[in-house]
Amino acid sequence: MSELRGWKLVCAGVALSSMLLAGCATVDESASQDTSGSSGGGEVAQRINGAGSSFVAPFMDSVAGQLAQEEGIEVNYQSIGSSGGREQFIQKTVAFGASDEPMSDEEMQEAGGNPLHIAAVGGAVVPVYNLEGVESGLNFTGEVLADIYLGNITRWNDPAIAELNPDAQLPDAKIAVVHRSDGSGTTNIWTSYLAAVSPKWESGPGAGGEIKWPTGIGGDGNEGVAGLVKQTPNSIGYVGLEYAVQNDLTYGNVGEQGAFVEPSVESARAAIAAVGDEIPEDLRFTVSSANPQGEGVYPITGLTWVLVRQQMDDLAQCKAVARTAWYLTHEGQELAPDLNYVPLPENIVSRDEELIRSMEAEGQKCYTE
Known part of the structure; x- marks a missing residue:
């Protein structure tokens, strides 16, 4: 991370089964659309910021570590509670939110971009x-x-x-x-x-x-x-x-x-x-x-959802969010039981896939296999 100005130290304090993640995540609150390491021509952003549910934080932290190693995408996730995650998503201070309470119709209208609820895990x-x-x-x-x-x-x-x-x-x-x-x-x-x-x-x-x-x-x-x-x-x-x-x-x-x-x-x-x-x-x-x-x-x-927009402005950012959502709902599911979460049933994963594939930015699809 080359830029430290405007970053906030956020402590999750989450203990995982394999190690104690009582550490902290840094979150750039001044620029939610972080496309560091990407060109403006549609490369995948290397860093994205998310915030929300503390319920899902141990799962998010574990999956994020694996995602960074395998896909090269760094996810900075704030465990601030579902309401805070929905609010930051609506205000566009993060690329995605996470919530164990679905958005209301009013919240979805405020957020714009046709918000989608991608089921990430159960518990x-x-x-x-x-x-x-x-x-x-x-x-x-x-x-x-x-x-x-x-x-x-x-x-x-x-x-x-x-x-x-x-x-x-x-x-x-x-x-x-x-x-x-x-x-x-x-x-x-x-x-x-x-x-x-x-x-x-x-x-x-x-x-x-x-x-x-x-x-x-x-x-x-x-x-x-x-x-x-x-x-x-x-x-x-x-x-x-x-x-x-x-x-x-x-x-x-x-x-x-x-x-x-x-x-x-x-x-x-x-x-x-x-x-x-x-x-x-x-x-x-x-x-x-x-x-x-x-x-x-x-x-x-209940279920926890990753909140994303079906229509995003920045293609590099959208590609990173779509890949992260896909990883959470596929490879990430293997981590769920050991962390005491419920892997998603096939019918919900299938619907997740349809929603993720629908994501677009700059006139292009954000997820491509």
Whole structure:
């Protein structure tokens, strides 16, 4: 990187299975259209900037390292939360955004260029807790989780929790509720499920990435929530499965009485498969909002999208974004299970391919095989 002026140091703090990526990414906030190393004649840009979902950050960081080695494209990704990623994408301060909450129609109109939702990976959002003496996974129904986050259930030995966990030694301790403080796609997946199973939640806080929380304290990003739960006795929070595993947090099972499902790559994959027919052509669908059911189906599951424009201004930039999206949805899928993400099913990959192939700039196609 020859130019350092205007670059911002951004720390992701993400631990991967093979190494600790607690480092930082530098992001050029003064020039989102970075075509360094490319000519104006349609060569592929060597660097692109992206921002958004903290849920997907470990996957993005891992794929970016492999992409740089194999394709020579450097992806600088900021883990700033899905809302921030959508906003930077709309403002064109990054080449692509990443979000676990689909763009609204209004956001898509503001962004211009016919925004596309390229599904990058799937994953589970899990209830994590810090409860001394309770190391095995507790069972939760959606209604119990909703009542905890509504402030209706305030102690760990409440009969509603105890009934679901007759063998657990639940303390008579106040529940410290932890939620996201920033606009969050992880929150969208979590609250979409709560709204689907709890009329009180649906008519109260509702579903979405930014809501008015009835109770609790906020953490910034999946990283922040995981850190707060880890350091706060008697706490409960929600994070992507990958963060629970990497931070050695205890996480619970979710379902109905007698049919609780442990979150895993397999049970989250089953959830995506269970709602396959409901996913529209533009892929803008929150899986958890359908409360997917079935044996071995973990319901609090969602997709992360890479947000790109079907019509871009700069061909070199567009080629780099298209190649990155293709790599994420193909070679990158091999990395997903080891990082506790769900590889995309074939029907979604096929739709991704159609969307990526439709990308254009300067009158030319951006992805060519």
